[in-house]
Amino acid sequence: MSSLDARLGVLRGTTPPIPHNARTLAALTANPSCDRRSLLDAAGIDKDALAAHLDLPRPLRKSQLALDYGIAFERKVTAQAGAPLVPLLRQALGLTLPEVSYEDVNSVGSDDDKSSPQLRHARTRSLILSAAHRRSDPRTLLDHPVLRLTVAGHQAYLEPDVLAFQRDGVFHVVEIKSFPVIHGQPDPIKATAALTQAAAYVLALRELLADDGLPPDRVSDTVILVNPRNFTRHPTATPFSAHKQIKNLSRHLGRLRRLPELLDKLPPATTFDLAPGPDQKPTRPRNELVAALATVRPHYTPGCRHHCDLAFHCRTEARNQGRTAALGTAVRDDLAGIDTIATALDLTDGRMHPSRDKQDITQALRHAQRIHADLQQDTA
Numbered sequence: 001m002s003s004l005d006a007r008l009g010v011l012r013g014t015t016p017p018i019p020h021n022a023r024t025l026a027a028l029t030a031n032p033s034c035d036r037r038s039l040l041d042a043a044g045i046d047k048d049a050l051a052a053h054l055d056l057p058r059p060l061r062k063s064q065l066a067l068d069y070g071i072a073f074e075r076k077v078t079a080q081a082g083a084p085l086v087p088l089l090r091q092a093l094g095l096t097l098p099e100v101s102y103e104d105v106n107s108v109g110s111d112d113d114k115s116s117p118q119l120r121h122a123r124t125r126s127l128i129l130s131a132a133h134r135r136s137d138p139r140t141l142l143d144h145p146v147l148r149l150t151v152a153g154h155q156a157y158l159e160p161d162v163l164a165f166q167r168d169g170v171f172h173v174v175e176i177k178s179f180p181v182i183h184g185q186p187d188p189i190k191a192t193a194a195l196t197q198a199a200a201y202v203l204a205l206r207e208l209l210a211d212d213g214l215p216p217d218r219v220s221d222t223v224i225l226v227n228p229r230n231f232t233r234h235p236t237a238t239p240f241s242a243h244k245q246i247k248n249l250s251r252h253l254g255r256l257r258r259l260p261e262l263l264d265k266l267p268p269a270t271t272f273d274l275a276p277g278p279d280q281k282p283t284r285p286r287n288e289l290v291a292a293l294a295t296v297r298p299h300y301t302p303g304c305r306h307h308c309d310l311a312f313h314c315r316t317e318a319r320n321q322g323r324t325a326a327l328g329t330a331v332r333d334d335l336a337g338i339d340t341i342a343t344a345l346d347l348t349d350g351r352m353h354p355s356r357d358k359q360d361i362t363q364a365l366r367h368a369q370r371i372h373a374d375l376q377q378d379t380a
């Protein structure tokens with residue numbers, strides 16, 4: 001075990017690590033400036049269990065009905081060896097008929113419904129390299145492949161829905177999503193989230209090929225989203241560029257390499273261990289846990305409520321500390337460099353002299369104060 005692993009293990013305590021997946025990697029890009037989240041994720045800490053022990057409300061999750069609908073739609077699209085998917089991809093990627101072949105990597109060499117990720121990754125790797133080097137008949141579609149991505153020095157197993165590749169050996173990630181594309185337009189927020197997840201698969205596939213000396217351009221930046229068309233259950237395939245998301249995710253993964261630096265800033269013996277008892281219920285005093293969280297710098301934004309289990313804890317903390325972030329993204333961005341409401345008020349009222357870099361924003365604050373005072377006078 002490396003010393004980094006040992007240090008992260010101390011933070012996590014006695015429970016096994018929660019592995020990364022494409023969704024957690026996508027969440028990294030949602031708030032890359034948060035050291036707290038970076039450390040908790042790198043140590044594989046169960047944030048949901050942490051939030052439950054702290055008695056926090058959790059972010060809204062998909063309903064079971066929506067999850068079941070998503071599974072049913074994916075099954076429909078990949079049924080009969082991908083028969084409904086093939087014509088869609090043939091059109092979206094320009095595949096020709098002789099290129100169509102299919103392999104489901106869900107179950108490898110056994111009758112089990114699902115083989116281990118390690119086994120499925122080994123099979124995926126062999127099929128992809130075989131196709132990439134044209135050592136055998138190249139597969140056009142790989143269903144339920146398993147890829148591996150290095151995250152902060154650890155191997156994370158990721159499961160794209162489908163990988164498709166063309167005759168010239170360029171691979172495409174295909175994501176099947178149950179949100180609709182209406183008149184050719186998906187919901188932009190949902191589409192961006194799907195492309196960010198797909199970016200993790202693109203990077204993992206590039207890592208696999210790079211190990212074999214193959215260049216990154218063998219994996220396309222263009223991702224195919226397969227969604228229900230309009231208000232029906234009929235699938236449609238749309239190519240989207242994930243270039244921006246790939247670049248962002250790549251940069252954030254690079255930032256995780258500064259973990260030793262973050263760990264060095266922690267007081268000795270800091271841990272987020274929930275100390276489960278014989279009945280597996282956490283026994284760690286809550287105030288100790290809150291104190292441990294306070295040792296790592298958060299970067300709260302209202303968007304945290306959509307992607308992080310600790311959002312309500314960090315929001316309360318930001319409010320208690322009078323942080324400008326608690327007032328919303330627009331205020332925080334407008335007051336960039338001024339972290340607390342008290343500082344903003346002191347600068348406005350002249351109780352604090354602005355440093356050179358805060359002169360512009362101080363002028364703007366004083367201007368806003370004058371307008372506010374004038375308006376109050378007018379209405380008096």
Ligand code: SF4
Nearest residue numbers: 034299304308311314
């Ligand atoms: S909720 Fe807290 S820990 Fe999570 S990303 Fe936001 S600031 Fe970071």
